[in-house]
Amino acid sequence: MGILEVKGVGKRFGGLQALGDVNLSVAENTVHAIIGPNGAGKSTLLNCLVGKLIPDTGSVMFDGQSVLGRKPHEINQMGISRVFQTPEIFGDLTVMENMLIPCFAKRDGAFRLHPFETVANERALNERALQMLEDLNMAEKRHMHAASLSRGDKRRLEMAMCLVQEPRLLLLDEPTAGMARADTNNTIDLLKQIKETRDITMAIIEHDMHVVFSLADRITVLAQGTPLVEDVPEKIKGHPKVQEAYLGQAH
Amino acid sequence: MFGLNPRDTRFLLIVVFLTLATPLLLQPFPESSGLAQFNAGYPDLMQRFAIFGIFAIGFNILFGLTGYLSFGHAAFLGVGSYTVVWMYKLLGYNILPGLVLAMVISGLFALLIGFISLRRSGIYFSILTLAFAQMSYNLAYSVLTPITNGETGLQVYSNDPQVLMGANAPTSPHIFGLVMRDSVQLPVGDWLFTFNIGYYFCAIVAILAFYISLRIFRSPFGMMLRAIKTNQTRLNYTGLNPRPYTLAAFVISGIYAGLAGGLLAAMDPLAGAERMQWTASGEVVLMTILGGAGTLMGPVLGAGFIKYFENIFSKINDNVLHAWFAFLPDGLENFLVALMHPFVGKGWHLTLGILFMLVVIFLPGGLIEGGQRIARLFRRRPDSDSRHQPKPAPHVGE
Numbered sequence: 003m004g005i006l007e008v009k010g011v012g013k014r015f016g017g018l019q020a021l022g023d024v025n026l027s028v029a030e031n032t033v034h035a036i037i038g039p040n041g042a043g044k045s046t047l048l049n050c051l052v053g054k055l056i057p058d059t060g061s062v063m064f065d066g067q068s069v070l071g072r073k074p075h076e077i078n079q080m081g082i083s084r085v086f087q088t089p090e091i092f093g094d095l096t097v098m099e100n101m102l103i104p105c106f107a108k109r110d111g112a113f114r115l116h117p118f119e120t121v122a123n124e125r126a127l128n129e130r131a132l133q134m135l136e137d138l139n140m141a142e143k144r145h146m147h148a149a150s151l152s153r154g155d156k157r158r159l160e161m162a163m164c165l166v167q168e169p170r171l172l173l174l175d176e177p178t179a180g181m182a183r184a185d186t187n188n189t190i191d192l193l194k195q196i197k198e199t200r201d202i203t204m205a206i207i208e209h210d211m212h213v214v215f216s217l218a219d220r221i222t223v224l225a226q227g228t229p230l231v232e233d234v235p236e237k238i239k240g241h242p243k244v245q246e247a248y249l250g251q252a253h
Numbered sequence: 254m255f256g257l258n259p260r261d262t263r264f265l266l267i268v269v270f271l272t273l274a275t276p277l278l279l280q281p282f283p284e285s286s287g288l289a290q291f292n293a294g295y296p297d298l299m300q301r302f303a304i305f306g307i308f309a310i311g312f313n314i315l316f317g318l319t320g321y322l323s324f325g326h327a328a329f330l331g332v333g334s335y336t337v338v339w340m341y342k343l344l345g346y347n348i349l350p351g352l353v354l355a356m357v358i359s360g361l362f363a364l365l366i367g368f369i370s371l372r373r374s375g376i377y378f379s380i381l382t383l384a385f386a387q388m389s390y391n392l393a394y395s396v397l398t399p400i401t402n403g404e405t406g407l408q409v410y411s412n413d414p415q416v417l418m419g420a421n422a423p424t425s426p427h428i429f430g431l432v433m434r435d436s437v438q439l440p441v442g443d444w445l446f447t448f449n450i451g452y453y454f455c456a457i458v459a460i461l462a463f464y465i466s467l468r469i470f471r472s473p474f475g476m477m478l479r480a481i482k483t484n485q486t487r488l489n490y491t492g493l494n495p496r497p498y499t500l501a502a503f504v505i506s507g508i509y510a511g512l513a514g515g516l517l518a519a520m521d522p523l524a525g526a527e528r529m530q531w532t533a534s535g536e537v538v539l540m541t542i543l544g545g546a547g548t549l550m551g552p553v554l555g556a557g558f559i560k561y562f563e564n565i566f567s568k569i570n571d572n573v574l575h576a577w578f579a580f581l582p583d584g585l586e587n588f589l590v591a592l593m594h595p596f597v598g599k600g601w602h603l604t605l606g607i608l609f610m611l612v613v614i615f616l617p618g619g620l621i622e623g624g625q626r627i628a629r630l631f632r633r634r635p636d637s638d639s640r641h642q643p644k645p646a647p648h649v650g651e
Contacts, residue, residue, distance in 0.1 A: 052490065068569075073489075073494070074489040074490050075488075075489050075490070075491075075492050075494045077493035078330055078489075078490055078491060079492045083491075084490050086486075090484055090486050090487040091484065091487060092479075092483040092484050092487060092488075093483055093484065094482065094483040095476070095479060095480060099479075099480075102473075103476065103477065103490070103491055105489045106476075106477070107474050107491050110473075110493070111499040112492060112494040113493070115474060116467045116473050116474050117465075117468060117472050117475070117505075117551045118256070118472060119473055120257075120258075120471050120472060121471060121472065121473050122258065122471070124473070162489075163491065166492070191456055233437070237486055
């Protein structure tokens with residue numbers, strides 16, 4: 003029984019069956035990759051997991067509870083954090099403030115009216131935020147505006163914001179999309195570091211094979227809205243069905 | 254001190270000093286000089302500075318922090334005024350019950366309007382608030398005449414109950430016997446300083462309002478509001494629900510507006526529907542943007558600036574202009590007067606409009622940004638290589 007159980011999920015947009023009958027089980031403390039060519043339904047599946055879309059059929063259970071019908075902030079409070087394809091951070095705020103917001107969200111829940119407390123007086127939270135920045139080598143940039151960070155640092159900051167919440171499941175939506183090779187390798191190293199130093203479950207959506215094979219414990223290949231195969235990376239590499247989905251049928 | 258760090262405490266003390274010394278600071282020119290007409294140290298205008306300062310501080314908590322642009326805040330101003338006048342009519346001229354009730358009722362009203370309007374964001378939110386404010390204006394103007402006394406405006410009549418009025422109680426707004434319109438005049442040489450009780454009451458309330466807004470700016474709540482302005486998607490996926498945060502900001506700013514409206518009626522016991530009109534809502538938007546949205550002092554500066562223009566520039570008519578340029582040959586004098594005529598007197602809106610355009614184009618951060626740029630010119634050390642260092646984020650609210 004995995005921490006995330008997806009059973010028979012289907013989603014239709016008008017005449018397009020974006021997701022067929024998707025079954026997926028992500029085991030705790032593993033890195034599970036979901037790969038597939040463009041239009042395979044990867045992002046649709048992810049959006050069904052975080053509450054942005056509601057599937058037409060099937061169920062999504064996280065730690066024994068259904069996430070369907072819950073709003074994104076409620077699903078986050080259950081312990082699922084999400085990293086976006088293009089980093090979503092609070093650009094007008096400083097790096098440190100960016101880190102403090104998830105800390106407050108974790109401690110105080112989805113809403114708390116605290117107009118007479120002072121951010122600077124919250125010692126424990128400030129220390130925790132700073133510690134996380136140090137872990138990801140960003141501490142010296144804590145007074146900078148988040149918007150003025152480089153693309154790689156924005157990605158790093160977004161990752162730090164997710165990790166500081168100590169999520170039970172971290173979802174990554176194409177974390178290396180649009181990156182140069184060097185940046186991609188940096189991101190892979192960062193993810194490896196996270197994987198090795200923390201007990202964390204990650205689900206990565208990606209179409210870059212290089213990223214997937216260097217990180218994942220298990221891989222699900224998605225094509226045209228349905229899972230083709232699910233196995234360990236070594237078996238996926240030479241699998242004929244995968245070759246077919248990516249390269250088209252041999253003539 | 255007061256739960257603030259040393260830097261903010263110093264800032265607050267400067268604000269307190271400036272507010273209390275306003276009757277002196279705004280009276281720089283001797284009475285007999287030709288510049289005396291630029292003096293702004295008379296009670297009516299100083300009260301307006303403080304009251305509209307409160308209005309703008311509250312508006313800034315909504316607009317400056319969350320970025321939700323409300324075009325209907327004058328509705329709360331009007332509600333506050335009507336509440337206070339009704340308390341005069343029912344209870345008596347003590348302003349305290351009216352002001353408290355004005356804050357409660359405008360807060361409830363804001364809760365209702367905010368709950369509905371905040372279902373949308375951006376331009377749709379602005380239009381919804383505008384629609385609500387215009388509805389309120391029209392209700393006050395015609396339909397609700399029994400409550401608002403229609404276009405005449407609400408005022409106190411001699412046959413009103415005023416059940417709490419003592420035999421010797423003052424017959425104009427007061428707080429426990431201190432009559433708002435009473436003043437002490439202090440002639441010093443050729444200068445005349447007026448210390449008005451009404452102004453000082455408004456000033457103390459304004460300082461409190463400023464202090465609360467300062468605390469909100471520094472609180473986690475304030476940080477969340479700024480996060481809403483920057484990126485709602487990230488906020489949602491960080492486990493925070495933006496709706497109650499924006500609603501709380503809306504209600505707080507509505508309470509500020511109700512308080513300001515109540516104070517208007519506390520200085521002058523009248524309430525009219527025109528106080529709710531969309532031009533009044535637009536004015537507070539102008540004040541906030543002119544001064545610097547999202548900064549602490551900006552909205553107060555903007556409010557002072559606009560009220561000064563409204564009261565001082567509008568008084569410069571052709572006769573005054575002729576007197577100024579009397580030393581020039583007639584032809585040139587007439588030419589200059591004709592040139593300046595559209596910009597002063599009734600044309601003060603034109604000058605204000607041009608200034609507003611210049612500020613928005615060249616100083617998007619408002620007058621505060623202008624001040625910061627000037628300060629930076631003086632502070633820059635010639636040999637520092639600060640330009641090559643990563644720029645630290647500006648301290649909020651400087």
